[in-house]
Amino acid sequence: MGSTETRLSIDYVFGYGSLVEFIEPAIVDGQVFPAVPGRLRGFRRFWGAVMNNWEATDAEKHFVDPESGLKPRIKVAYLDVEERDGSTVNGLAIPAGAARLAELDLREVNYSRVDVSSAFHPRIAHRVFTYVGTDAARRRSKSENLDVPIRVSRQYVRRVKRGFEALGPGSLAEYERTTEPLSYLERDLELRYPPPSGQEVG
Numbered sequence: 001m002g003s004t005e006t007r008l009s010i011d012y013v014f015g016y017g018s019l020v021e022f023i024e025p026a027i028v029d030g031q032v033f034p035a036v037p038g039r040l041r042g043f044r045r046f047w048g049a050v051m052n053n054w055e056a057t058d059a060e061k062h063f064v065d066p067e068s069g070l071k072p073r074i075k076v077a078y079l080d081v082e083e084r085d086g087s088t089v090n091g092l093a094i095p096a097g098a099a100r101l102a103e104l105d106l107r108e109v110n111y112s113r114v115d116v117s118s119a120f121h122p123r124i125a126h127r128v129f130t131y132v133g134t135d136a137a138r139r140r141s142k143s144e145n146l147d148v149p150i151r152v153s154r155q156y157v158r159r160v161k162r163g164f165e166a167l168g169p170g171s172l173a174e175y176e177r178t179t180e181p182l183s184y185l186e187r188d189l190e191l192r193y194p195p196p197s198g199q200e201v202g
Contacts, residue, residue: 009028009029009097010028010029010032010075010095010096010097010126011095011096011097011101011127011128011129012032012093012094012095012096012120012124012126012127012129013093013094013096013100013104013113013124013128013129013130013131014038014040014044014092014093014116014120014128014129014130015092015093015094015099015130016040016079016081016089016090016091016130017078017079017090017091017156017160017163018103018156018159018160018162018163019091019092019094019163020091020092020160020163020166020167020171021159021162021163022035022092022094023035023092023166023167025095025096026095026096026097026100026162028095028096028097029097033095034095035086035092035093035094036092036093036122036124037090037091037092037167037168037171038090038091038092038093038095038120038121038122039080039088039089039090039120039121040088040089040091040116040119040120040130041088041115041119041120041121042083042084042085042086042087042088042131043081043082043083043084043087043088043089043119043181044081044082044083044084044089044178044180045079045080045081045089045175045178045179046079046080046081046082046179046180047077047078047080047137047141047152047180047182047183047184048077048079048080048082048112048133048137048141049077049078049079049080049110049111049134049137049138049141050075050076050077050078050112050133050137050138050140050141050150051075051076051078051137052075052140052148053071053072053073053074053075053076053141054071054072054073054074056071059127060107060109060193061107061191061192061193062191062192062193063076063153063189063190063191063192064103064189064190064192065188065189066122066188066189067192072189073148074148074149074150074151074187075140075148075149075150075151076150076151076152076189077150077151077152077184077189078089078110078133078152078156079179080111080132080133080137080138081130081132082132082133083160087178088178089178090164090167090174090175090178091200092163092167092169093120093124093128094160095126099171100180101113101129104131107108108191109131110132110133110134110136110137111131111132111134111137112132112133112134113129113130113131113132114129114130114131114132115127115128115129116128116129116130149185150184150187151184151185151187151189152184152186152187153186153187153188153189153191154186154188154189155184155188155189155190155191156189156191157182158185161175165177168181176189
């Protein structure tokens, strides 16, 4: 009975981008749960989730130019994953209680949370979710124009790479090998987001 209660008290979220920074254990309901490095089998990683930066309110995640402090009229691309036979994505499953899941669901308006428990290895005695780009977010990636270009935050790219480098020997090389090449230009963009964590998923 105790093991069932443990499974119900905690879920995991597989991070395949900036969430790999959260390698420290988490305390949920008085219990310590470790983050678990692993892989999603049957998935590929690509730059497929795109947000309209100018549409985000100040109470939502958005980016500003670090020099002017203004919100540029651009689209911003993030990492995304989708099912693909024969592909594997490395990353980190982080423990998340109900409050953390609710926070992520509320913030990640360009993603949908899906259950990938059967695809995550090594198997663990908890549900594993990940976030995949919504249909709308993916459609935005196909509509770049000169007036509203698609860019990627240079700071986001650096943070993702630092996270994988800290994950362990060979993790960064595996990330680079299993991520489709970046097809958008990078730009210096500072994240603005009021809630405490202020970190992107992906």
